[in-house]
Amino acid sequence: MKRLLTLSMVILLVFMTIGCGKKEQRFTAGTYEGAAPGIHGDDVVLEVTVDDTSIKEIQVIQNNETPGVSDAAFDRIPKAIIEGQTLAVDTVSGATYSSKAIIGAVTAALQAAGADIAALSAGKAESDADAVSSATKVMNADIVVVGAGGAGLAAAVSANQKGATVIVLEKMPQVGGNTIISGAAYNAVDPSRQKPAGIEDSIEKHYTQTYEGGDELGNPVLIHTMVENAYPTLQWLESLGMEFKGQIFTVLGGLWPRAHKPVKPLGTGYIETYMNYIKQHDGITLLTDTRAVDLYKEDGRVSVVKATGPDATIVAQGHKAVILATGGFGANIELRDTYNKIWPALTNIKTTNHPGATGDGLALAEKVGADLVGMEYIQLLPMGDPNTGSLSGNIELGVENRIFVNKDGKRFVDEGARRDVMTKALFDQEDAFMWVILDGHCYPTTDIKNNFNETMQELLDQGRAYKADNLEELADEIGVDADNLKASVAEFNKAVEAGGPDAFGRTLFADKIDQPPYYAGARKPTVHHTMGGIKINEKAQVIDKDGNVIPGLYAAGETTGGIHGSNRLGGNALVDINVFGKIAGENAAAESN
Template sequence: MPRVGGNTLIAGSAYNAVDPKRQKPLGIEDSIDLHYKHTFEGGDKLGKPALIKTFVENSYPGIEWLESLGMGFKDEIFTVLGALYPRSHKPEKPLGTGFIGTYEDYISKNKGITVLTDTKVEDLILENGRVVGVKATGRKENVIAKAKNGVVIATGGFGANVELRQQYNSKLTKAIPTTNHPGATGEVMLMAAEKAAANLVGLQYIQLLPMGDPVSGSLSGNIEGSVEDRIFVNKSGKRFVAEDERRDVMTNALFEQKDAYMWTIVDAHTYPTEQGKNNFNETIEDLVKKGRAFKGETVEELAAKIKVDPAVLKDTIDKFNVAVENKTDEFGRKLFANKLDKAPFYAGPRVPTVHHTMGGIEINEKTQVLDKAGNPIPGLFAAGEVTGGLHGSNRLGGNALAEITVFGKIAGEEAAKNK
């Protein structure tokens, strides 16, 4: 790609961690064990316990490490879509610019780190069974990069490679868009298996979100704030799922609705002013102006704008507000905060979109790449979405940025000392 950043740069940037500083003042009780339980059970108990343990224990130290490198996080804690619990952190800077900007600053201040953009890794170099480097093609010249101690694969997932994702889930045709950047193609993962005999696990677990922009499939234009404060309605204006559910559960329910199309509904609790921004740095005012979101001073006015029967939408919201009072509803939702009762009201259209590939290269807690027999492959490490085994069948929202931080740091340290 012509610039660094990958999916990280365009991420909404929710980062899950059990936080000894920020959660308590907000009255949120949490524990490492609970984060473990949510991650393990949220992936149908298919994740590797040792990886999950390393992950949950190091997520908060990952925040402290990023802070030590100059990255800022807000004090606010929220629940990002599919996170199942309020432990999502927001960086101070928009999207993934906080993460990538911090690393770029570090690189610019420390001599001896060369970054090659527009350069595609085409092959791994092995010597006597040890991975010692990569061959790559640049725009003008070919590159051979030799590693002193270890090679770390951190090339991300394959959500943007339609052919590859269809090999593992034939339903994911090109008619289904993706949130991913175009460089999420997966060939280095395949290379690791073919060339270095890396074991690949869980490739069939491909995550969709019910949150794609109807035109591009991207997450931009998404008007939701925290899970607690919004509902989803179908084209008839009716709710159809617990909106605090797992991502796969919500997306499957959306596929059952007419045209697999839904509206996210929020109110002034999410946007107290028109200058309020979503996780993608867009103001609600701008989204409404561009026709990507709709606004009504009353529920009925909003319903008319999105061509839903006003009486039905009113009834849906009235029932939801009763559910907020009772903290229980007909769909089994558990996360509630404010009623939807504060004008103005907003609606944003959303469709299913391919988002994350849970499977990939098998690693151990030290990020060493494993072969089919479970033995580390000399010289080879991997971290991030290119790996498999942490999330099981379903990744919790907000767990990926914590994952890449925790395991990226371990991979760097392990590779550096792997003489």
């Protein structure tokens, strides 16, 4: 009734406004097509149908946006435009580029329909959706999970498999977090895939590289838990329907070829796998647009989460436990600056993270006495898109077959080194800018896709990559000294023949860079991962400042600290997320009420 009354008032106000002399928006009736570039540069194409006085229908004709990430934008924005009869609609948080593309495409179509775009863009029409109810809704389950990224969904699914009912609260309009936009590499010792490729590996080697790669600052117990459960958790994902490719590769900063690549692009495979389980099983309630704002204890246990939803305050009771899986703080400039002790000022450095990675779970955990560890350890990559900071557009397919050169065309670092080592070396170059150089071994044809589901041809068309038949032409294309570039490639090729190490200490090699065509892609430093966070034990229980377990509270994923030390190995994030998410869910489900 309240909604009907509110809508009636809005309609009355509209008619009053018209009666006071405001001109009706008029169109030339028909169906019109409009286009605008999306996040990857490809056009979002929409078809808009209007009659003489109103926008009637919006249909999507072409959409190459990231699956999962852009879904909420395509669902909400056309509805908002039609309901409000306005272009002054809000973008969807986490899908800003896609949102702007949708609004831009509708604008182009309406221009063709003869609309007054200035009038349509002026002021936001009030609607019932803008009225936030002050009602309070109480919900009950065995477990409340805060965050619907990879760790939160892993926890929800594993808890449900153990018989628990679960409520998942997600502040963003869509699920997925950083997982869904990640490169998705998953490190695991896997003889079935590694041995046929001649790769010798062991769990102890994975442990040693993780521990030493973080300057021996990670918790050995947590690291052992992660590496020992990496492959069993991969098998668990496969049992849920997720598919991985057969080839193993070395991801940037991974130090060893043990990375698995999902069949689905980016991290969509992980999220789709969990969401498919949730849709097919009872007992998991998932709320988006619902921000957790407080935790409460009952009888000494954390058991209640207060959250603000789109039309009510939510009080979610977890009779067994609460699990925090809210991600890191890579997109929170204030927190980055507060804790950064290692890097130059990060204020103007872009990030690979989605906009919801603001560290909300840290404040929630501290309210109930949780300890935070390693907060100064913030990981940067040398692989950010110069314009957006994202990992998209990166032309590399693996570590072994490419080199980095600066604006002079010279190599400056071991391209198989730790991520922090490579990024610190990049900061020492002019404009902290580099080119990734590789050849036809990686892209024999331009329809080959990178690790972010973009074809080389798309990147060339968008001006995000360059191609030439020889190194002299490539040097001219990207504006570097041709002699320097040729010398850098020749030096690399000699090291490949010798099997390394080269002058930079590089030991990871595969093919020479000698097979036309040659390619280049520009990259800059970008904030990628925050290694610090909530202190946990091997059971994913949260630890307080006195070293004691906080009853009823668990945490998993990037919101936690103490696993990776000062530097995270490439390919270990998805392991951390899924292993500890699964552990948190299982152990929370085993709690007594």
